[in-house]
Amino acid sequence: MPSPDATIAGFHHVAIKASDFDRSLEFYTSVLGLRVARAWGDGEKRGALLDVGSGSYLEVFGGGAAALRPEGAWFHLALRSNDCEGIIDRVRAAGCVVTVEPKDICIPSDPPMPARIAFFNGPDGESIEVFQEC
Numbered sequence: 001m002p003s004p005d006a007t008i009a010g011f012h013h014v015a016i017k018a019s020d021f022d023r024s025l026e027f028y029t030s031v032l033g034l035r036v037a038r039a040w041g042d043g044e045k046r047g048a049l050l051d052v053g054s055g056s057y058l059e060v061f062g063g064g065a066a067a068l069r070p071e072g073a074w075f076h077l078a079l080r081s082n083d084c085e086g087i088i089d090r091v092r093a094a095g096c097v098v099t100v101e102p103k104d105i106c107i108p109s110d111p112p113m114p115a116r117i118a119f120f121n122g123p124d125g126e127s128i129e130v131f132q133e134c
Helices: 021-031 084-093
Strands: 013-017 035-040 047-053 056-061 077-080 098-107 113-121 127-133
Touching (some): 021 047, 021 056, 084 098, 084 113
Parallel strands (some): 013 056, 077 127
Antiparallel strands (some): 035 047
């Protein structure tokens, strides 16, 4: 029987299978500035945990399909940032497609959550959101 004190404290990692492991690792580290926390394996069995801050990780595996895949269960990955425009400038310079330019929104939650957001496509077409709380 589960402990009644068990809680969810946030996400640990989100995983993607990259069609080109080296290209994806280079993008997430050089363009987005994530740090490799752990890496393992060889060839298509390579993997890496990239530190996105606050104890959360993006896990990148090799061996993904080269063709673009439907979104499936992953709708998008939202990365917290303190400079939405700065990140979008960097990904645009790296040749990424920006799908939603930086804009201000207010999520009508209780209390309301103002934010500045933008979206772009990563190396395998994955939808990535930059989320800056205001």
